[in-house]
Amino acid sequence: MDFDLTEDQRLLTDSVARLLADQYGFEQRKSLLKAPLGWSERLWSQYAELGLLGLPIPEEYGGFGGGPVDVMLLMQAFGRHLVLEPYLASIVLGGTALRLAGSAAQRDELLPALADGTLKLAFAHGERQSRYDLPDVLTTARQDGGGWRLDGAKSVVLHGDCADRLVVSARTAGSRDEAAGISLFLVDAEASGLARRGYALRDGTRAAELSLTGVPAELLGERDAALPVIERVIEAGIAATAAETIGAMEAMQAMTLDYLKTRQQFGRPIGDNQALQHRSAEMMIALEQGRSMAMLAAMSVDAPDAEERARSIAMARVGVGQAGRFVSQNAVQLHGGIGMTDEYAVGHFFRRVMVIEHLFGDTAHHLDRLADQVE
CATH class of the missing domain: 1.20.140.10 (Butyryl-CoA Dehydrogenase, subunit A, domain 3)
Known part of the structure; x- marks a missing residue:
């Protein structure tokens, strides 16, 4: 197997290395930790300009159509500088959920905004009782007219305090720990009934606890088959x-x-x-x-x-x-x-x-x- 980088991958790693060497020194990072968001919106815009936010997003949605190896190279560079921006939460987790489960209309609407940095997503699946057990979902969804309402709570939602929309898992059928009966939903961060409590993790990155009480939501993907x-x-x-x-x-x-x-x-x-x-x-x-x-x-x-x-x-x-x-x-x-x-x-x-x-x-x-x- 050929492990040599392509010319595009070498250009990617060189440009990211130059940006982070100039903008992400240790003292600069400590200053960002004290900022209201805990990360830099200016740098987020620069990531968008360089195409980093659109790296794994297909070209038809304004991205670069990169693969997992391209993301690997970028994340290695981020790891060398302890980057604080919500790339993992928004692009890797939220973006993957949207690409895999979203309808054509949802992808057309949201993926271009994700690639240009105007939309930030967060993936809300973990719950207090679930630990690492993925089918353990107690948050519920019920139909309300032509839409859905969510009730429950989510824990340690990475960068959930700054996301514009949340990808939330909820049970639409079955009981706790059943593999079937889990669905994904899109929730507006400003939706009624949603409460977010943001906090810093031990390493300074941000997370949030979510409380959902009758929160309006839009189904993302197939009902009962999100696992x-x-x-x-x-x-x-x-x-x-x-x-x-x-x-x-x-x-x-x-x-x-x-x-x-x-x-x-x-x-x-x-x-x-x-x-x-x-x-x-x-x-x-x-x-x-x-x-x-x-x-x-x-x-x-x-x-x-x-x-x-x-x-x-x-x-x-x-x-x-x-x-x-x-x-x-x-x-x-x-x-x-x-x-x-x-x-x-x-x-x-x-x-x-x-x-x-x-x-x-x-x-x-x-x-x-x-x-x-x-x-």
Whole structure:
């Protein structure tokens, strides 16, 4: 298999690298964390101008028709700089749901706005009791004339506090934990009966809790048959965050290596210590192992066989999760006390990787899934 980048992919990575090097230094990011939104609307507009928001959107809707590997390259760059903007929530999660489940009219209306940055989506599926169990949905939908009304609550909706529209899952038939009977709906963020409470996650990125009381909604996709779409959305999120984790690990590895070369103790760099050299080498090995698994995830996102796709994505999630934990923990440890301070970047990378570890199912959850397939 050819792993060389195409000319378009090289241009993409170079342009994104230049933009982020200029606009996303560590101090600049800390300033953005204090902004009202917790991210930059100006940079969001620049992403749109560069075509980044339309990267995975088909050309007929104003996008660039890129594939999962293109998204992987972009998310790696975002991971190296701890980008705060809602790309994962809006383009990867919300956009995937819209592309897979939306009617022709819905795609015609919303995908161009998503590509040019005038529309932001959020994907609201998780609930307090569900943890990582995708069929566990208690939010309900009932027909009201020609439309629908939603009642329930959603938790940890990534960037749900700034979205213009929400893709919300709700049960239209069956009981809790049934695979059948789940549907997806589009909800206007200003709809009556919707309450949003935004907050910052441990890594500074934003999320929201949603309360829905008779909220008017528009059906997205086929009634009672949304679970396969939800699974595809989550798989796309796993692949994207796997790539982001690789970018974060690259940054931590480089920072740690530089620290070992420059930190002096007893008149010599601490990197002269053979034990620390071995630890740094082990970090590099883990990084490269994780990179291979992130590539597996990207190449599996569009695989037609659902069972094989799910197995490959779970394997990638486990491999990247284990590598990310090893590299980030050792990066902090090798930096010593300074690695735990808020003023030093490595701790911020550590927190981002640990938050990603608990998105879309942690390592233990996906190991269980793989073990169930073996039995």
